[in-house]
Amino acid sequence: MADGKIGAVLVVGGGVAGVQAALDIADSGFKVYLIDRAPSIGGVMAQLDKTFPTNDCSMCILAPKLVEAGRQPNITLITNAEVTELSGKAGNFEVRIRKQSRYINEEKCNGCGLCAQKCPVEAVDAYNRGLNDRSAIYIEYPQAVPLKYMIDREKCIGCGICQEICRAEAVEYEQEDTETTLKIGSIILAPGFTSFDPRLKTEYGYGRFQNVVTSIEFERILNASGPYGGLILRPSEGEIPRKIAFIQCVGSRDAQLGNNYCSAACCMYSIKEAIIAKEHVPIELECTIFYMDIRAYGKEFDAYYNRAMEEHGVRFVRSRVADVGEDPLTSNLFVHYVEDGEPKTEEFGMVVLSVGMRPPENVEKLAEVLGIGLNRYEFCQTDTFSPIETSKPGIFVCGAFAAPKDIPESVAQASGAAAKAIAVIASERGKLITVKEYPPERDVSREEPRIGVFICHCGINIGGIVNVPEVVEHAKKLPDVVYAEENLYTCSQDTQVRIREKIRELNLNRVIVGACTPRTHEPLFRETLREQGLNTYLFEMANIRDQCSWVHMHEPERATEKAKDLVRSVVAKARLLEPLKKPVTSVIPVGLVIGGGVSGMTTALELARQGFEVHLVERAKELGGHLRHIYYLLGSENPQEMLRSIIEDVSENERIHVHLNTAIVDVKGYVGNFTTIIRSGGNEKQIEHGIIVVATGATEYEPTEYLYGIDSRVLTQRELEERLAKGQFNAKTVVMIQCVGSRNEERPNCSRICCSQAIKNALKIKELSPETEVYVLYKDIRTYGFKEDYYREAADKGVLFIRYDDEHKPRVTRENGKLMVLAWAPILKTWVPVEPDILALSVPAVPNANNEHLARMLKVPLTKDGFFLEAHMKLRPLDFATDGIFLCGLAHWPKPIEESISQACGAATRAATILSKKTLEVEGIVAHVDEDLCVGCGLCITLCPYSAIEKDETGIARVQEVLCKGCGTCGASCPKRAITMQQFTDAQIVAQGLAVLRGVVHG
C-alpha cells in the first residue's frame, strides 16, 4: 500500500444518498462498507409514495438501486449497525462497528416470509408509522434489501413457531450482538434526518386527535402497499375525508422552538400529497395548504405548483395556523387561522402536518465518535466552497445531514461526496476489490438444446399450494427437457452446487428455475451458470410463487395447472435461447469539460485529482464565469479569494489542459470514445476523450421592465453588488423588486438564487449604511435551508419585506426626474409610494443562447425553459440519458455556489465511473439489425430513445451496442422485421406466449 492508504470507504447511512455514494465508489474500483442503523437500506425514500415534480412511483425508481447495492460484490452491507469508535487519519482510518443481532442467520434466511405469516404476535408497524400492525418477526417493507427477516425481541413471546416452521433453519434466538473492526481510507456520512416530532407543537393536536397525521404518515396512507391499501381513510373510523388541511412549517421556520431554518422540501411534498390525494379520492376532495411562503424553487417546481392550483384545484391559504381543535362527536378538526387580518375557523376531516427535518438521532454521539463539528442546529458543519467536507479531513458528508434538502440534491451531493472520498485514496484504485475468476465459456452453438428444470417448493410457499411433483413430472415430458427435479429452496447454496453438478453430469445447456421472481433471483442463478462455464443468457425463470401460489392460495388445482403452463412457456422460450456476448468497448481515460466557471473548474480539478487528463474548454478569454461578479456571500467567505485559488489550482495542475477563447465545433462518437473538434481563433484542434461534462452555466436576464436601461438608478442585483463592493454605494432609500422576469407567463419557474441575493445585498447595505431604508417587494421569500437565518437577520435589522401578487405588481414611474415606486400594501389595501435612490431588480439566470446548438451536437435534450435536461429528475440528476455525458451547475438550473460545487464534484464522480475502466462491458440484451433485411427506412432511428441506432455508409441501420439499453421498441416497429431484440426475440416471445395457450386450440 502506497503511503499506508487503504482503498476502502465507509458509508454511514443507507438512504438514497448513502446508496448512491456507495454505488459510485464501488463502480470506480474501491471497496465500500455501507452501514445502516435500520435492518434494511432505503431510508425515507422507501417510505414515500410518489416523488415530485414528476409523480414517479418512489419504490419503482428506488428499488433497482437498492437491489444493485445489495448485489454489487464490492459493497458489503452491514445493517442494524453503528460506528462506536474511530482512530487513524485520512487515508488510513480504523473504525469499530457494533451490529445488533437480528436473531436470524443472514446467510441462511432466504426471505420467504413464512415465519411472518405464522407469527402470532402483533406489533406496531413502524415503517407504516404505526398506522397498522406487523408480526414480531418481520421485514421493514416487501422490497427490503437485504431481504432478511428480523425478530423484534421486545415483542417476541418466544413461542418457537418461526423456528419450527423455518425450513432454512435460520432462526437463532440465542444470536448475540457482534463487533467488528474495519480498515478504511475515507468516510462518507449520509445518516439523513429524523422528522420533527409534532407533539412538541401541542397546539396542533397531534397525538391527541386521531385525524391529525404527519406528512410521512400521510405518505404511507397514500401508498398502495400502505396501511389502508392506498385508500385515503381517516384513522378515527376509516371514513374517506372530504376536506384535508395541510399545515406547513411544523417544526421549521419556528424561532420559538429554536428551529429557525427552513426544511426545504416540505412545500413541494405537500403540494404533491395534495395532488395525489385528489387523484386517489374519486369523490370531490378539497385540499387546502396553509403556508407562509411557497418555496417551489427547484427545477420546474413552480410549474408544478401552478398545475396544483389550476388543474387540480388545490387551495392555498397564506397564513400561519394558530391552532387545531377537534369536534369530539365527529372527530372533525377545526383549523383556526388569520387571513387578511381577520381570524377565521374552518372545519376539516383530516389535518396533515408538514413536519420538518431534524438532525439524525444520536447525532451528538456520532459527531463525538467521529470528531466532526456540528452547526447551531446540529446538522453537519460545512462551508460554501467546501459543501461536502466536514471539519475533519477524510470525512465527508452528503444528503439531508449536510442541510435539509430534497432527493435529487441529495443524490447529486452523494456523488460529490464520492469524488472527495475517492480523491483521498485515488492511488489505491482497484487494490481491494475482488474480481472473480470464471471457467472458460463452453461453446454450445452446435448442441441441440438440453434443458434442466429445477422447481422450488420455497418451503411451503409454493409447495403448500402448487403440487410441485406434478409440475416436475409435466416438465419432464416437455421437448428438449432432459432433466427435472424439485428442491426445498432452489436459491439455497447447496442447490447451486447441485445445479452445477447436473449441468456437468448431464451436459445441460439451458437451465430453467420455477420459483419466485426473476427480478430478484435471476442474477443469482445466472451466476451459477457462469461458474459452470455456461453463458449466463441460457437461463430462464418461471414465476410460480409471486405470480401463482401466492395469488391463488385457495385454488390449489388451478394454481398447479397455471404453474405447469408457466413452466411450459419458459421451456418453449428456452429452446430458442442463444448465448449472448456482452459488448465491450475501450475507454479513452480523458475527460472533456465544457465551461470554465466554478462548476467546470471544480469538475476538472476533481477528475485530475483522481488521476485523469482533462480538457477544460471555455469560450471566454478567462476562467471564472459568474463567480467573477460575486464579491461577498451570505457567509463570511471571500469569493474572489476563493476564485483566485481555484483558478490557480486549475492552472497549476498538469493534468488539466485549459482552452480559452475556444468553441466546440463538432462532437462524434459514444461513451468511452468521443472525438471533438474545438476551434480557437482560426485554429481547429481534435481531442479524443471518453466522457463529456456540460458545465456551460447560464446568462443573467437583461430586464426590459421597470425603466431598466432608461433610468440609471435602476440596477440589477449584480450591479448593486458591484457598487457595494467597490465603495460606490450612496443611497438613503433602496427598493428591491423580486421575480423580475421570472415566475411570469414567459418564464413560469423560479430562479432559486435571487431571494438570497437580495437579502445578501440588503444585509450589506445595512452593514455599510445602517440608516438606509431597504424595501424588498416579493411574491414569496425563498430562503430555503439555513439561508432562512439571513432572512430573519435582515428583518431584524429593519429591512422591510412587502409582499405583492400578480394582480398588484409594483409600479415604477419617473416624473420630473424623481423615481417613484408604488407598492401594494395588502393589509392596508392601498398603494404606498416610495421614492428610492436605487431600484434593484432581482432578475433570473436564464439559459445560454447557444444551449440549443450544443444540445444538438451532443444529442441531449433541453427543458421547456431551455436548460439542459438530465436523464432522470430524481435519481440521475447529473447524467444525461446518453451514456458518457454529464451535467452540472447553472447549465442544469439556477443554483447557489455550494450546490454548483456539490454537483460539479458529483459529475466528476459519475464521469470517473467510466474513465476508471479500461474497457466498458455493457448488458448483452441489445438489438441487432439484419443487414440483408434492413431497407434503411430509419423508423428505428426515430424511435430509439437513446440515439443508439444510426445509418452506416450504405444507408443501413446499425445499432451501437454500447448505447443500446435493450428496451426493444425498435424491434416492435421494424416493418421489415430486420431487428432482433436479443433475449426477447419475436420468436421467443411468441413461443412463450403461445405455449401457455396449448390446450386451447392446438392442444
Added chain:
Amino acid sequence: MTEFDPKIVGFLCNWCSYAGADLAGVSRIQYPPNIRIVRVMCSGRVDPAFILEAFKSGADGVLVAGCHLPADCHYISGNFKAYRRVTLLKKLLQQFGIEPERLRLEWVSASEGDRFATIIKDMVKEIKKLGPNPLRAGGKTSG
C-alpha cells in the same frame, strides 16, 4: 358443460407492471388464475403481431401493461409507444372479428399490487361476458 374459463396472455414490462404483479403476490392479494404473464423489458417492446398471434392461437384476452404515463417509463417513452400501437390495434381488431374489449392496455406501477389484481378480476369478468375468443369457436378440435 363446464363453465367458460378464459385464458389471458399478459405482456408486462419488467420495471413497473411485472413488479406490480409480484407485489400482488408479496401482499397475498388473490385474483383468478386466468392470466399467463410473459415478461418483456418494456411495454414498447410489444409488437402488435404478438398480440395478433395470441388471439389467433385462441387467447380470450390479451393484457399489455407498462409504466404509468407520462414519466414512469424506465426507457423514457416506451409506454407512449405502447399506447399508440395498442390504441391503433384496438381499432383494427374489430376488422378481424375480435371484440376490442379483449385487448387491454393498463398502467401498473411497482407499488400497485392491488391495482394489478383488480385489473385481472375485472378483465376475467368482462371476458366471461364476451364468451370464448370467436376465432376458437369450434376450434378446439385441432388439439
